[in-house]
Amino acid sequence: MGLNDPTPEGRFGEFGGRYVPETLVPACEELEAAFRGAWADPGFRSRLDGLLADYAGRPSPMTECENLSAELGCRLLLKREDLNHTGSHKINNVLGQALLAQRMGKTRLVAETGAGQHGVATATAAALLDMECCVYMGEVDIRRQELNVFRMQLLGAEVKTAMSGSRTLKDAINEAMRDWVASVEESHYCLGSVMGPHPYPWMVRTFQEVLGREAREQSEAILGTVPDVVTACVGGGSNAIGIFSGFVDADTELVGVEPSGGAAIGRGVPGVVHGSQSYLMQDEFGHVLEAESISAGLDYPGVGPEHSHLADIGRARYENVTDAEVVEAFQLLSRSEGIIPALEPAHALAWVSRDRASLVGRSVVLNLSGRGDKDVAQMMDILGGAGT
Amino acid sequence: MAGPVERALRERRDAGGKALVVYVTGGLGDDWTDTVRAVADAGADVVEIGVPFSDPVMDGPTIQAASDRALESGATPWSILDQVRDLDAGAPLAVMTYYNIAFRAGLKRFAASLADAGVSGCILPDLPLEETGPWVDAADDAGIETILLAAPTGSEERLVRICARSRGFVYGVGLLGVTGVRSELATSASVIALRLKQVTDLPVLVGVGVGTPEQAAEAASAGDGVVVGSAVVQRMLDGAGPAGVGDLVAGFRAALDAV
Ligand SMILES: Cc1ncc(COP(=O)(O)O)c(C=O)c1O
Numbered sequence: 001m002g003l004n005d006p007t008p009e010g011r012f013g014e015f016g017g018r019y020v021p022e023t024l025v026p027a028c029e030e031l032e033a034a035f036r037g038a039w040a041d042p043g044f045r046s047r048l049d050g051l052l053a054d055y056a057g058r059p060s061p062m063t064e065c066e067n068l069s070a071e072l073g074c075r076l077l078l079k080r081e082d083l084n085h086t087g088s089h090k091i092n093n094v095l096g097q098a099l100l101a102q103r104m105g106k107t108r109l110v111a112e113t114g115a116g117q118h119g120v121a122t123a124t125a126a127a128l129l130d131m132e133c134c135v136y137m138g139e140v141d142i143r144r145q146e147l148n149v150f151r152m153q154l155l156g157a158e159v160k161t162a163m164s165g166s167r168t169l170k171d172a173i174n175e176a177m178r179d180w181v182a183s184v185e186e187s188h189y190c191l192g193s194v195m196g197p198h199p200y201p202w203m204v205r206t207f208q209e210v211l212g213r214e215a216r217e218q219s220e221a222i223l224g225t226v227p228d229v230v231t232a233c234v235g236g237g238s239n240a241i242g243i244f245s246g247f248v249d250a251d252t253e254l255v256g257v258e259p260s261g262g263a264a265i266g267r268g269v270p271g272v273v274h275g276s277q278s279y280l281m282q283d284e285f286g287h288v289l290e291a292e293s294i295s296a297g298l299d300y301p302g303v304g305p306e307h308s309h310l311a312d313i314g315r316a317r318y319e320n321v322t323d324a325e326v327v328e329a330f331q332l333l334s335r336s337e338g339i340i341p342a343l344e345p346a347h348a349l350a351w352v353s354r355d356r357a358s359l360v361g362r363s364v365v366l367n368l369s370g371r372g373d374k375d376v377a378q379m380m381d382i383l384g385g386a387g388t
Numbered sequence: 389m390a391g392p393v394e395r396a397l398r399e400r401r402d403a404g405g406k407a408l409v410v411y412v413t414g415g416l417g418d419d420w421t422d423t424v425r426a427v428a429d430a431g432a433d434v435v436e437i438g439v440p441f442s443d444p445v446m447d448g449p450t451i452q453a454a455s456d457r458a459l460e461s462g463a464t465p466w467s468i469l470d471q472v473r474d475l476d477a478g479a480p481l482a483v484m485t486y487y488n489i490a491f492r493a494g495l496k497r498f499a500a501s502l503a504d505a506g507v508s509g510c511i512l513p514d515l516p517l518e519e520t521g522p523w524v525d526a527a528d529d530a531g532i533e534t535i536l537l538a539a540p541t542g543s544e545e546r547l548v549r550i551c552a553r554s555r556g557f558v559y560g561v562g563l564l565g566v567t568g569v570r571s572e573l574a575t576s577a578s579v580i581a582l583r584l585k586q587v588t589d590l591p592v593l594v595g596v597g598v599g600t601p602e603q604a605a606e607a608a609s610a611g612d613g614v615v616v617g618s619a620v621v622q623r624m625l626d627g628a629g630p631a632g633v634g635d636l637v638a639g640f641r642a643a644l645d646a647v
Contacts, residue, residue, distance in 0.1 A: 019514050021537070022536070022542065023561055024541075277491075286465075286489045288488075
């Protein structure tokens, strides 16, 4: 038994829904119907499974960290999404959505991206399936993740700069939605996380559940039982919900980790933006606040609605960590295990490291959602260049 | 019973005319309330007051820029409504904002605040039919007319349901896209007007992409009138002042009177 499906209106408890301009409602309905049909179609499922295995490299391994476990006092296992093609868990969702878009007769993918990982994954799928691709990225993120910008261009995608607001992920989503309103007949909006209007939070989760299925089997094989704790970073929350899905029915603690400058659950109140009702960092008037995080992929003031629900019913809990703690964790994993993580999953490790006292003697599965190549230049700036 | 927005638009239609609804960004410049009065004096049947939101996904660059400027100058939903209360515009007013502004305030409180400020109608472009329930309950109780949008992508059956729930008028979205002036009127503008006219007796107005008096005349011929937004807001951004904006609106009025 995994996570519950949303109501027909796309609600997880009070959260979720479909708050989009009228122009997009029929597109959301069509997408929902197409997704239901595709998911029930063995042909679609085997095509997707084939791509996940032979193109993306699934299953991703699970690595037991001997050195770090000794240092932290817990038994730490990493789910290695960093080893996927394109370098993160984003490819799981994108291959599903791209195949679905093709099945729906769409010829163009529109996407938003923060760190660039979802943009790269979308550009990759578009290249593979011979579709047009347009990725919106905030001006601030374009600067701090320039390698990924060039990757997307190499892959044949057009990268458009979002210049409004905070010029980060939130604004890239606004621009992608405006594009979709104008291009809905030929374009599919390939949303990168478990957010947005119904059916996205549910559909993206379903595409990411592969992560939870594998992690459950792998962790049981290593530990002989389910882990005590499963943890993952939370931006919109797709890698977290994916891995949580494998353990919701088990006696496993689920811990999502947000950046303290983008802690929608930790510091937000319920609101409606980008298509769904969820916890949201906002001011007293309802204006969305600008998030502030070292990690472009988590620099977002909202969170997927199902996480808000899991927090409300107490099935998962959400911690937050500072940029400084993340920088420490980034170096810790690099030095102790020879694995350079992306800044996003370094948040989950930062929590494990900070709360190590409460984890002593326990087993912890951490979703290493992506690799750190994209962040090396930024970290070189922060840490003061190439030392000798 | 029809509210002030619907009554004003029916009156125009019954007299054989084409209706003009004009959008003004609330809180944009010190003289924006004078602009609202000038717009009404120049022949707008209803004035829409935009209450700026941080993330206006249905708006193009012009209204985004105007919203940002108003927010930077300190405008809030409450400061705008306070100014509206003393406005005496001479035409019914409708507020256009995004759902989170109402949601954050509390739906009942927001609806009551609109009524208290003398606002008759409300448009929430990110609140589609299926999600309107809690809001229209609050709005109906407060006597606020909730104007719904109908888009070119909607099926016949959907347009019927939207018209049945809309109050004041039904807002036909003239093209696939966000607000903003285009060099030519999309053919979809007349198509959506005709489709809506076939399924409702409510006034049918077309907006989004209606930027010049000529486009207004063309878009209004199939329906009962037009909504003009970005063209007017651009004039405000350019610093034309109430008189300059009034002149622009008079041009739209004249073009519609000639239809
Ligand atoms: C490696 C990695 N992890 C996590 C995220 C955050 O997304 P989500 O919370 O949907 O997993 C991103 C987003 O860019 C990412 O690149």
